[in-house]
Amino acid sequence: MGHDEAEPQGSLHRPNQDWYCTDDGEEWPCPIHKRRMWTYYQDDHLRLEGIMNRFRDRAMVSGMSHEIATARFVGWVRNPPVRQVKRSI
Structure with missing residues (x-):
């Protein structure tokens, strides 16, 4: 799995106790974490859904x-x- 170009190496994008990303402060799962998970589990979306269901249960x-x-x-x-693409005018 590659890392995003704009992201410092070593950024983990994990949830804190309030379910916000420890690296970018976005609601977790943040966009970067979603892209990573989607890429890693691209051939097994049912497994990804199971993993995310467990996180959902913990949040509840x-x-x-x-x-x-x-x-x-x-x-x-x-x-x-979807990766947002910057457009130049």
């Missing part, structure tokens, strides 16, 4: 609602994250 135990946790942790798995 910590107080996140089922609807928000499902959308945030599992909703993106069946729709690949």
Whole structure:
């Protein structure tokens, strides 16, 4: 798995206890983590969905609602994250 060009090597993009990314402060899973996971599990989306379901369950135990946790942790798995391309004018 390669790393994003704009990202410092060693960035892990893991969740903190409040479910925000430790590297970029975005809601976790952040866009970079989603792309990494999607790339790594590109041939096994069911496994990725199972992994993200476990994160969803942990977030719900910590107080996140089922609807928000499902959308945030599992909703993106069946729709690949899109890399935003900068356009020059």
